[in-house]
Structures are given as C-alpha cells and as structure tokens.
Amino acid sequence: MTLPALVVFTAFGLIPLLGVVLLSFTTWNGIGAIEPSGLDSWSVVLADPGLPHALWVTFLVMALSWLFQTPVSILIGTFLAGQHRYRAVLAVLYFVPLLLSSAAISITYKALLDPNFGLGAGLGVPLLRQDWLGQPGLALGVVVFVVSWQFIPFHSLIYQGGVRQIPQSMYEAAELDGAGTVRRFFSITLPQLKYTIITSSTLMVVGSLTYFDLIFVLTAGGPGDATRVLALDMYKRGFQANLMGPASAIAVILVLVGLGLALLMRRLGGKDTDSQLEGM
Amino acid sequence: MLRILSFRRTVTDTENFRWRPGHVGLGRLPDHAGNHRPKTFRSPREAAASSTEISVDPMTTSRRNFLRFALAAPLAGSALAACGTAGPSTAGGGAAGGGAPSIWIISGQPGEGIRSNTVKRFNEANPDIKFDTATFQNDAYKTRIRTAVGANQAPTLIWGWGGGTLRSYVEAGQVDDLTSWLDQNAGVKDRLLPSAFAAGTVDGKVYGMPCETVQPIVLYYNKRVFERVGAQPPQTWGDVMDLVPRFNAQGIAPFSLGGQSRWTNMMWLEFLFDRIGGSEVFQAVADGEADAWSNPLAIQALTMTQDLVKANGFINGFSSITADSNADQALLYTDKAAMMLHGSWTYGSMSSEGGDFVSGGHLGYMNFPPVDGGKGDPSDTVGNPAQYLSISSKATDQQKEAAKKYLATAVLSDAEVQEWIDAGAVPIVKGAEAKLAGSKDADFLNFIYGVASTTKTFAQSWDQALSPTAAEKLLDNIAQLFQLSISPQQFATNMNQVIGQ
Numbered sequence: 218m219t220l221p222a223l224v225v226f227t228a229f230g231l232i233p234l235l236g237v238v239l240l241s242f243t244t245w246n247g248i249g250a251i252e253p254s255g256l257d258s259w260s261v262v263l264a265d266p267g268l269p270h271a272l273w274v275t276f277l278v279m280a281l282s283w284l285f286q287t288p289v290s291i292l293i294g295t296f297l298a299g300q301h302r303y304r305a306v307l308a309v310l311y312f313v314p315l316l317l318s319s320a321a322i323s324i325t326y327k328a329l330l331d332p333n334f335g336l337g338a339g340l341g342v343p344l345l346r347q348d349w350l351g352q353p354g355l356a357l358g359v360v361v362f363v364v365s366w367q368f369i370p371f372h373s374l375i376y377q378g379g380v381r382q383i384p385q386s387m388y389e390a391a392e393l394d395g396a397g398t399v400r401r402f403f404s405i406t407l408p409q410l411k412y413t414i415i416t417s418s419t420l421m422v423v424g425s426l427t428y429f430d431l432i433f434v435l436t437a438g439g440p441g442d443a444t445r446v447l448a449l450d451m452y453k454r455g456f457q458a459n460l461m462g463p464a465s466a467i468a469v470i471l472v473l474v475g476l477g478l479a480l481l482m483r484r485l486g487g488k489d490t491d492s493q494l495e496g497m
Numbered sequence: 498m499l500r501i502l503s504f505r506r507t508v509t510d511t512e513n514f515r516w517r518p519g520h521v522g523l524g525r526l527p528d529h530a531g532n533h534r535p536k537t538f539r540s541p542r543e544a545a546a547s548s549t550e551i552s553v554d555p556m557t558t559s560r561r562n563f564l565r566f567a568l569a570a571p572l573a574g575s576a577l578a579a580c581g582t583a584g585p586s587t588a589g590g591g592a593a594g595g596g597a598p599s600i601w602i603i604s605g606q607p608g609e610g611i612r613s614n615t616v617k618r619f620n621e622a623n624p625d626i627k628f629d630t631a632t633f634q635n636d637a638y639k640t641r642i643r644t645a646v647g648a649n650q651a652p653t654l655i656w657g658w659g660g661g662t663l664r665s666y667v668e669a670g671q672v673d674d675l676t677s678w679l680d681q682n683a684g685v686k687d688r689l690l691p692s693a694f695a696a697g698t699v700d701g702k703v704y705g706m707p708c709e710t711v712q713p714i715v716l717y718y719n720k721r722v723f724e725r726v727g728a729q730p731p732q733t734w735g736d737v738m739d740l741v742p743r744f745n746a747q748g749i750a751p752f753s754l755g756g757q758s759r760w761t762n763m764m765w766l767e768f769l770f771d772r773i774g775g776s777e778v779f780q781a782v783a784d785g786e787a788d789a790w791s792n793p794l795a796i797q798a799l800t801m802t803q804d805l806v807k808a809n810g811f812i813n814g815f816s817s818i819t820a821d822s823n824a825d826q827a828l829l830y831t832d833k834a835a836m837m838l839h840g841s842w843t844y845g846s847m848s849s850e851g852g853d854f855v856s857g858g859h860l861g862y863m864n865f866p867p868v869d870g871g872k873g874d875p876s877d878t879v880g881n882p883a884q885y886l887s888i889s890s891k892a893t894d895q896q897k898e899a900a901k902k903y904l905a906t907a908v909l910s911d912a913e914v915q916e917w918i919d920a921g922a923v924p925i926v927k928g929a930e931a932k933l934a935g936s937k938d939a940d941f942l943n944f945i946y947g948v949a950s951t952t953k954t955f956a957q958s959w960d961q962a963l964s965p966t967a968a969e970k971l972l973d974n975i976a977q978l979f980q981l982s983i984s985p986q987q988f989a990t991n992m993n994q995v996i997g998q
Binding site: 458 | 969
C-alpha cells in the first residue's frame with residue numbers, strides 16, 4: 218500500500234534533493250556545462266554576510282507570524298467549533314483567504330497598500346498612507362500580517378477540528394464545579410489542544426521557511442534586503458545571478474533547518490504518548 | 498480604486514517593451530562591436546508578479562533531457578512556481594521528426610499583437626510551414642527561456658535582448674552562427690540599421706538577427722505641472738536640484754520612480770556617471786580594472802544621487818513601487834509627479850493608459866541634461882539598440898530552414914514596420930524616418946530617431962554589461978544606496994569586490 222507514495226516521494230522528493238546536494242558542490246550557470254568545484258560554493262555562501270541576515274529575517278518572519286497566527290487561530294477555531302448556525306456562516310467567510318493564491322493575495326495587498334494609489338489615498342485616511350512596503354520595519358510587519366491573513370483560516374480549521382474532539386463531558390463537569398467560560402477555555406480547551414497546537418505550529422514554522430511567492434511579489438525582498446528571506450535569497454542567487462552552486466548550497470541549508478525545526482517541534486511535544494482522552 | 502485596477506490590468510505593457518540594451522555605438526560603428534564585451538550572460542531584471550501565464554511547450558521530453566531537468570528541478574521548481582508555467586507538455590504539433598518550428602512571444606500589448614500578427618502573416622504566406630507559438634510574461638520568459646535552452650528544449654527561434662545572455666548561449670553552443678547566411682542573403686542584412694547588429698554579435702560573428710525597435714532612455718516631464726508651478730524643463734543638473742524644492746512645495750513629487758524594480762534606479766546612475774565622468778568611468782568597471790568603482794568621479798555621481806534622494810527628489814514610497822505595474826508612469830500622467838527617467842517603451846503605454854496626457858500634448862521629453870563641469874558628452878544615451886532572434890542549434894534541419902525563411906521574409910516586413918510605428922516605436926529598418934512623419938506620434942518618433950542616430954555613445958545597460966554575479970550585487974547595492982543604508986564609499990567597496998567576476 219505504501220509503494221505508490223514511496224515512488225512519488227522518491228521521484229519528487231529524494232531524487233531532486235540529492236540533485237541539489239550534488240549541485241552545491243559544482244559550478245553551473247544554468248545552461249553551460251556543470252563543473253565540479255568542491256567546496257567553493259559552500260565557502261562563498263558561508264562567508265557571505267547576506268546568509269546570517271537572511272537567516273535572521275527568516276527567523277523573524279517565522280517567530281512573528283507564529284506569535285500572531287497561533288492565538289488568533291485558536292480563538293477563531295474555538296469560536297467556530299460551536300454548533301450555532303451563524304458560526305457556520307461566518308466560518309465560510311473566514312475561509313475565503315484559503316481559496317486565493319499567494320500571488321493574487323500579494324498583488325491585491327500591494328495595490329491596497331500603495332501610498333499613492335492605494336486604500337489610504339483613496340479613502341483620504343492619512344494613517345493608512347504609510348509607505349508600507351518602503352520602510353524596512355513596516356515592510357516586515359506587512360509581510361507577517363499578509364502571511365498570517367492567508368494562513369489563519371487554515372489553522373483555524375485545524376483548531377476547530379481539535380476543539381470538537383474534546384469530550385463534552387469535561388465541560389459539563391467543569392460547569393458543575395462552577396467554572397466560567399474563560400476558566401473552561403484555559404483549563405480544558407487549551408490543555409486538550411496540546412497536540413493540535415504542536416501540529417499547527419510545526420506546519421507554521423516549517424512552512425514559513427518556504428514563504429517565497431508571497432514575499433517575492435509583495436516586496437521582492439526589499440526595501441534593500443529588509444525582507445529577504447532564505448528562500449528568496451536562494452532564488453535570487455540561482456535565477457538572477459545564475460549561480461546554481463551557491464543557490465543549491467542555500468537550498469541544502471533550508472532543508473537542514475527545516476528538518477531540524479520539525480524534529481525540535483516533535484521534541485517539544487514531549488515523549489509521553491499518553492492519551493489525553495478521559496479514561497483511556 | 499479604479500485607478501489601481503486600471504493599471505494592474507496593463508501590467509504587461511511595459512514588460513513587453515523592456516528590451517535589453519546592448520553596447521553599441523550607433524554613431525561610430527561596427528569596429529565597436531567586438532571591443533568591450535563583458536564575458537557573461539543575462540541581466541537580472543527585478544521581478545514582476547509573473548503569475549498567471551500558462552504556457553504550452555511544444556517540445557517533447559527525451560529521457561536524457563528529463564534526467565538533466567530532474568537535476569535542476571528543485572531549484573527550477575521554485576522558479577516555475579513563481580512563473581506559474583507548467584513543465585514541458587505536448588500540445589500543438591510536437592509530433593514526430595521534431596515537429597513544427599516554434600517561436601515564443603512576450604505578452605503585453607501592443608508588442609504581443611504585433612509579434613503574433615507577424616507569425617500569423619508568415620503562416621498564411623507559407624501554407625506548408627506552421628510556426629507554433631507560446632506566450633510568456635516578460636520576467637517569466639527570462640527564466641523560462643534560460644531553463645529551456647539549458648535543457649535543450651529551446652524553441653526554434655530564440656528571442657532575446659542580445660548582449661551577455663546571447664554570449665552565454667553561444668558559449669554553450671546553443672545557437673547557430675548566422676554570419677555566412679547573412680552574407681549570402683545580403684538583402685536581409687542591408688535592410689536593417691548596421692548599428693543594430695552589434696549587440697547580436699559575439700566575437701565578430703552574428704548569432705542574433707536584430708528585430709523590432711530601438712529604445713533609448715528618455716527624461717519625460719509633465720507639461721501640465723510645469724505650467725502650474727511656472728517652471729521650465731531642466732537644462733542642467735543644477736536646474737534639476739533647483740526644481741526639486743519647487744515641486745515639493747506644491748505637493749508634487751519631482752520624480753516618479755519604480756524603485757522596487759532596482760534597474761529603474763540604475764538608469765540614474767548610468768546617466769550621472771556618464772555626464773560627470775564620461776563613458777570611460779563605467780567602461781573601466783566593465784573592463785575589470787581594479788577598484789574602478791572608487792574613481793572620484795564615480796563617488797561624486799553616487800553622492801549626487803544620494804543628494805537627490807535626501808532632497809526628496811523621488812516620489813514618497815518609491816522603493817515599493819514596481820515598474821512592472823506601470824505605477825511609475827501612472828504617477829506622471831496623473832500629475833502626482835513632474836518628471837520621470839524611463840525607457841522610450843513607456844511612451845506607448847502612457848498614450849494608451851494616460852487618457853489625453855499624450856494625445857493632448859502634455860507629455861514632454863528630452864535627453865538627460867548635462868552636469869555642470871562634467872566630462873560626458875551630452876548626446877550620450879543608454880538603452881536598447883534592438884531585440885534579437887537566434888536560431889536554436891538543437892532544432893532539426895527542417896525547422897532551421899523554416900526559421901531562416903522567417904528571418905528573411907517575416908521579420909520587419911513592411912506591415913510589421915507600420916505596426917510598430919503606429920504603436921509609437923522606431924523600428925530598426927533603414928529609411929524608417931521617412932515613414933515616421935505620417936504617424937500621429939511623429940514628434941516623439943523623430944526625437945527617438947534623432948537621439949539614436951546622433952548619440953556619441955549608445956551605452957549598454959550596466960546589469961547587462963556585467964556578469965550576472967556582479968549585476969545582481971550591483972542591483973542589490975543600488976537599492977541600498979537609494980535607501981541611504983550604505984554610503985557611496987561603501988557602495989564602491991562592495992562593488993570593487995566583484996570587479997572582473
């Protein structure tokens with residue numbers, strides 16, 4: 218049964234990965250001959266001050282978008298888990314961003330945030346007429362916001378499922394003990410969502426390594442290099458500077474960082490695999 | 498909001514016209530052709546939202562190619578995802594024997610229409626040959642064509658900007674030498690401006706046949722706002738700096754700039770370097786002279802650029818505006834900005850998008866003004882001498898024959914020449930000036946023709962002249978220079994590191 222999955226994973230996951238590892242030890246401009254060059258690409262990449270900067274920006278985007286997305290997603294997810302009909306209607310609205318492609322979202326936000334033709338100028342609201350994508354700090358904030366806007370619906374969906382799994386009897390017991398809504402949320406919902414939080418956080422953290430399309434269209438890494446994340450750095454080296462060797466080295470670093478983070482998140486979940494469900 | 502929608506809709510208009518410059522002296526020619534030819538390939542041009550084109554690749558994938566493609570796949574994957582282009586798929590005649598000849602077209606009107614009309618006319622005139630076409634957005638095309646050439650899957654006719662990109666194809670043996678064919682078919686060669694051949698020539702051999710139009714960079718200005726402020730167009734750099742506070746006081750940005758695209762900022766440096774120090778300052782960089790960026794004249798030009806930024810010479814938020822969206826042009830024709838330094842290709846989109854801005858005579862244009870005490874020749878310009886068509890060396894003989902027939906009979910036929918002129922561009926055929934007079938854009942076309950034919954040096958765009966490594970570093974540092982996050986000296990130090998690379 219696992220054979221088809223294994224074949225697909227090998228063909229589109231492992232083999233290309235191996236190709237990139239090999240390419241990182243070569244010099245190639247994308248069309249000429251591929252020439253082995255030992256550790257040249259690696260020494261170029263590791264000596265470049267652009268690498269720690271890109272790592273830092275990647276980390277910032279990861280951390281900030283996690284901090285923003287997680288609480289909001291949990292709250293929306295918990296809210297949507299309720300059985301009222303109006304919540305179902307709202308749920309449909311909340312999930313709209315999931316239907317849009319990153320490029321479409323970026324182009325839309327770029328137009329809305331344009332200081333000269335955008336929302337601020339159109340409505341005449343000076344507060345909105347910031348140079349949103351032209352100031353390094355603001356641009357990073359906008360990237361985090363747009364990333365979150367795009368992915369909160371997805372994570373809300375995960376949390377909604379998680380909350381619905383929590384046995385109703387727990388809430389009933391708490392209610393008998395006189396616990397209010399807030400107390401029930403912190404004492405039952407949140408602890409019971411532990412594994413859901415780990416799942417969702419892993420997706421967020423590892424996924425944030427690959428935010429390329431959105432940032433590429435929104436800021437292209439700018440202003441200057443303020444929003445140049447690792448994936449974008451890889452693209453620019455590979456396809457704009459035609460340095461496939463160093464670009465592959467960065468790709469390998471991306472893979473390693475991603476693997477490391479995924480393992481770390483699993484560790485954070487703790488070794489105890491005991492069920493959270495009552496009496497089981 | 499309507500404003501936004503309307504310029505988004507025309508995203509590809511400039512795309513279409515953003516040709517790659519090559520280094521040519523239109524005035525003093527062919528001897529110049531092989532002189533300085535920096536060794537490398539294509540220039541990076543900052544990215545557009547190259548999102549939605551779906552392409553049809555008429556090639557089939559052989560196993561060997563597939564393996565080669567697989568190697569590149571993880572990296573290419575991200576690029577292709579960005580471009581939204583699918584991998585090789587068979588459609589429209591990728592049949593046995595290599596199939597029909599093919600040509601890829603850059604999207605965006607009016608160029609897209611003119612290019613497909615040319616193909617259509619050729620297919621109708623030659624019932625036995627049918628060129629397949631596929632259409633790509635400008636920036637998507639650059640990545641796609643490079644990947645395709647690298648994977649031996651290029652279309653029969655490879656369209657490009659000549660210069661460094663073409664050189665890299667030649668070095669990889671991917672394009673055919675057209676020199677002897679052009680010598681045998683002198684009629685084809687003699688119709689075209691000799692100056693156009695330089696950027697299609699590598700080491701004395703012609704690999705790219707010039708096609709389409711000549712496009713220098715022009716200083717545009719909005720006559721409406723100049724009248725409102727009571728100002729005259731700048732005659733010198735001093736005038737430029739004097740105009741800045743006058744326009745700012747009226748709440749009008751002195752210059753529009755699509756700074757996120759980076760090469761837009763580069764045009765400023767190209768002209769200031771030339772006007773202050775003459776064309777030799779950058780030539781030294783291109784020739785690989787050590788510490789050439791530290792030339793005091795270069796530092797002066799960089800400092801003056803930052804002075805203009807510090808004086809708020811550019812529109813608020815310029816570093817987040819992309820040229821690909823035409824927003825920089827919109828700023829000019831909506832009276833939000835007074836002036837704009839941009840390629841002659843923007844004339845067409847400003848006349849189609851700017852209401853009566855162009856037709857009502859509100860658009861002014863001039864060559865970049867001289868700098869007081871500068872060494873450069875005020876007639877010097879920067880831009881694109883032509884675009885180029887090369888024949889893929891991987892095509893079948895049958896396809897190559899068809900391609901040659903296409904080059905001989907379809908490229909810049911009388912009908913195509915007329916279409917370019919109607920679109921506000923100057924085609925690179927001899928005697929074109931006689932036809933310009935009848936155009937509704939005759940003044941502009943004559944101006945462009947004049948600039949192109951009287952310039953002392955028609956300089957090559959820097960990102961094209963340098964190696965891709967150096968070019969990417971250059972664009973990076975230019976963006977930071979305009980952000981004021983590095984000083985001119987730091988810029989020079991950073992750039993000196995990649996001289997000769």
